[in-house]
Amino acid sequence: MEIIENSKLTVVGAGSVGSSVAYAALIRGSARHVALYDIATEKVDAEVLDLAHGTQFTGSSDIIGGSDISVAAGSHVVVITAGAKQNPGQTRIELAEVNAGIIRRMMPELLAVAPNAVYVIVTNPCDVLTVIAQEETGLPPERIFASGTVLDTSRLRWKLGQRAGVSTASVHAHIIGEHGDTEFPLWSRATIGTVPILEWETADHPRFTLDELEEIAVDVRDAAYKVIQGKGATNYAIGLSSARIVEAILSDEHAVMPVSTVLRDFHGLDGVALSVPSIVSAAGAVPIRNTSFSEHELGLLRQSADALTAAAASLRP
Secondary structure, eight states, X not given: OOOOTTOEEEEEOOSHHHHHHHHHHHHHTOOSEEEEEOSOHHHHHHHHHHHHTTGGGSSOOEEEEESSGGGGTTOSEEEEOOSXXXXXXXXXXXXXXXXXXXXXXXXXXXXXXXXXXXXXXXSSSHHHHHHHHHHHHOXXXXXXXXXXXXXXXXHHHHHHHHHHTSOGGGEEOOEEBOSSTTOEEOGGGOEETTEEGGGOOOSSSOOOOHHHHHHHHHHHHTHHHHHHHHHSOOOHHHHHHHHHHHHHHHTTOOEEEOOEEEOSSBTTBOSOEEEOOEEEETTEEEEOXXXXXXXXXXXXXXXXXXXXXXXXXXXXX
């Protein structure tokens, strides 16, 4: 992996998610320099110290942090995890009001010290907050986007791989739309290897049924709620998936990932942030315009857009 020379990642928020992003980035060597910023001085200092103590064993050896925004100066990528966390039984949209206020206050401060960074929003509801952040900053949509359904897609591929008896890496399927309750799999383009999902079978693994695929989709959609109910937060997988997005940016990979950008004339959708297959590189994220959908999937995408448009409208001053 060839990352930008002297690259710097700043993670905003030292809670369970932010600390996991920083940890994953360190052990994967996602960036040459990693910074962790949080307004809670004692908490962020402790997390940075704990991470620093392990740098003999990590892929990247430089970790700094603190409660002064200057720690983010010169960042190439800023991953935002700060905000109220999702409680058991609470939807991502219910988090929107308090976290929108945090984003509005924070973005001008971050831009002042890291004006050239690509910004990745992980804080939920990430799609709604991406629209607010893009409007607040005026940044081009490709430079401020959400982690979106990259993690949801990993959850889907893991479940399909288990059921089909193949490695997760051999499953080619995407979760599309909202990172939340209206997300859905792009079944019409899903394959295992080169075999369409409904045609896959081996001696030990019979064909999927439509009911089975629907059950898998529901399990993926509700996976975060299950984890939150049991341990209070999701952190390891989102840390890893966020580090992977950072690598695609800093390595200028042009990797295809279902991140969430503010869409412009995408299958008739405008001004709403939704996850669709996008090319992620040093320039940011650009939706792949010729992504094809079935008529049913287009309807689901529009339903997702309608839900998020209404949520974003309710948060505007």
